[in-house]
Amino acid sequence: MNTDDAGIAAEKADVFAAPCRFCGAVLRTTMVDLGMSPLCETFLLPEELNRPEVFYPLHVRVCSECLLAQVQEYVTPEDIFDEYAYFSSYSTAWLDHAKAYAGQMTERLGLDGDSLVVELASNDGYLLQWFVERGIPVLGVEPAANVAQVAVDKGIPTRVEFFGDEYARTLVAEGLKADLVLGNNVLAQVPDINSFVAGITTILTPGGTVTIEFPHLQRLMDGNQFDTIYHEHFSYFSLLATERIFAAHGLTLFDVEELWTHGGSLRVYGRHADDTARPVTDAVHRLRDAELAAGLDDMATYERFGAQVEATKRRILSFLVEARDAGKSVVGYGAPGKGNTLLNYCGIRTDLIDFTVDRNPYKHGRFLPGTHIPVHPPEALDAAKPDYVFILPWNLRDEIAAQLAHVRDWGGRFVVPIPEVDVW
Numbered sequence: 001m002n003t004d005d006a007g008i009a010a011e012k013a014d015v016f017a018a019p020c021r022f023c024g025a026v027l028r029t030t031m032v033d034l035g036m037s038p039l040c041e042t043f044l045l046p047e048e049l050n051r052p053e054v055f056y057p058l059h060v061r062v063c064s065e066c067l068l069a070q071v072q073e074y075v076t077p078e079d080i081f082d083e084y085a086y087f088s089s090y091s092t093a094w095l096d097h098a099k100a101y102a103g104q105m106t107e108r109l110g111l112d113g114d115s116l117v118v119e120l121a122s123n124d125g126y127l128l129q130w131f132v133e134r135g136i137p138v139l140g141v142e143p144a145a146n147v148a149q150v151a152v153d154k155g156i157p158t159r160v161e162f163f164g165d166e167y168a169r170t171l172v173a174e175g176l177k178a179d180l181v182l183g184n185n186v187l188a189q190v191p192d193i194n195s196f197v198a199g200i201t202t203i204l205t206p207g208g209t210v211t212i213e214f215p216h217l218q219r220l221m222d223g224n225q226f227d228t229i230y231h232e233h234f235s236y237f238s239l240l241a242t243e244r245i246f247a248a249h250g251l252t253l254f255d256v257e258e259l260w261t262h263g264g265s266l267r268v269y270g271r272h273a274d275d276t277a278r279p280v281t282d283a284v285h286r287l288r289d290a291e292l293a294a295g296l297d298d299m300a301t302y303e304r305f306g307a308q309v310e311a312t313k314r315r316i317l318s319f320l321v322e323a324r325d326a327g328k329s330v331v332g333y334g335a336p337g338k339g340n341t342l343l344n345y346c347g348i349r350t351d352l353i354d355f356t357v358d359r360n361p362y363k364h365g366r367f368l369p370g371t372h373i374p375v376h377p378p379e380a381l382d383a384a385k386p387d388y389v390f391i392l393p394w395n396l397r398d399e400i401a402a403q404l405a406h407v408r409d410w411g412g413r414f415v416v417p418i419p420e421v422d423v424w
C-alpha cells in the first residue's frame with residue numbers, strides 16, 4: 001500500500017465511526033486516542049481473573065460542526081448501569097457540595113413544600129436528602145437498581161428509569177412538573193442527548209430552572225485530565241457546545257458557575273427560552289469569550305491535546321519505574337473509574353503498583369479491570385506502610401492527604417499523577 005492509499009484507508013476507517021450524537025455530522029477530528037481499554041467500572045471477582053476480558057477503543061473525536069467532543073457508544077447504558085459500583089455518598093467533600101447546593105437553590109428559587117425538585121441520575125439520594133430535610137418534595141430518577149434501592153430505603157422517592165423525553169412525558173401525564181430539574185455528572189453519560197435535553201424541556205414548569213453540572217472540557221484539556229475520559233462518559237462539554245445543544249431544545253443557559261468538583265466543572269443554569277424575565281448574565285458572556293480565546297472553536301486546539309497526553313504518560317511511567325528500581329514500594333489510594341483509564345493507558349499493573357485501597361466495600365476483594373490490581377480496605381495501607389501512596393482520585397488530593405496524615409509517621413510520601421507527577 002503506498003502512502004496515498006494508506007491515507008485513503010485511514011479516512012475511510014474514520015467513516016466507520018458513528019456520527020456526532022447531537023448534530024449527526026461526520027466526525028473527522030481526533031482529540032486523543034487512548035488505545036483499547038475495558039469498561040472502567042467493571043471490577044472483577046477473583047474467579048473472573050482467568051477469563052478473557054473485552055477491551056473497547058477509547059478514542060475521543062470532536063465534531064467540527066457543533067464542537068461536541070465524544071467517544072462512540074460501544075455498550076448500552078443498560079450494560080453499564082445494571083449494577084453500578086459508584087456510590088456518591090462515600091466522598092465527604094462531595095456530600096458537602098450537595099448540601100451547600102440544596103441550601104443555595106432553596107434560597108435562590110424560593111423552593112417550599114409546594115415545589116418539586118427532580119434529580120436525573122439521583123444515585124443513592126446523596127443530594128435529594130438535603131431537600132427532603134427542608135420539607136421540599138423530591139423525585140429521583142436513577143437507572144441503577146441497586147443504587148436506587150439505597151435511596152428508597154432512606155425515604156427518598158426514586159424511580160428506576162433511564163430519563164429521556166418519553167419518560168418525561170410519562171411523568172407529566174402523572175401530573176408531575178418540576179420547578180427545579182438537576183443533573184450532576186449525568187449529561188456525559190447520556191447516549192441520546194437530544195432525547196435527554198428534550199425531556200428536561202418537557203418536565204420543566206414555565207418558570208422552572210434546570211441546573212446541570214459537568215466536567216468542563218477546557219479544564220480537562222488545560223489540566224491533562226485524560227483519565228476522566230472513559231467509555232461510560234460519552235460526551236465532553238464546553239460551554240459553547242452545551243449552549244447549542246440546549247438552545248436546540250428551547251432552553252437558554254442564563255447563568256454559569258465554575259466549580260472545583262471533578263477537576264473543574266461547570267454548573268449551568270437553564271430556563272425556557274421564552275422565560276425572558278431572567279436575562280443572560282455576564283458570567284455566561286465572559287466564559288463564552290474565554291473559551292473562544294482558548295481556541296475551543298478551532299480543531300487544531302483539540303489535536304494538540306493528544307501529544308500533551310503522551311508526554312504525561314511518559315512522565316508517570318518514569319516516576320514509577322525509577323521508584324521500583326530504587327527498591328521503593330508504591331500502593332494506590334482509591335479505585336475510581338478515572339484510575340482505570342490511567343492505569344490501562346499507561347500499562348501499569350502489579351509490577352509497578354502492589355495494590356490499591358478504597359473506602360467503598362463493594363470494591364473490596366475485587367480487582368481493577370484490565371490491570372488486575374487488587375482492591376483492599378483502607379487498613380491494608382497501614383499494614384503495608386508503603387514508601388509512596390499513589391492517589392488515583394487526584395481531584396481529592398488535599399482531602400485524602402489530610403485523612404492519611406499518619407502515612408508521614410513511617411516516612412511515606414504522596415504522589416498524584418495529574419496534572420503533572422507531583423510528589424510531596
Ligand SMILES: [Zn+2]
Pocket residue numbers: 020021022023024025063064065066067068
Ligand atoms: Zn455535532
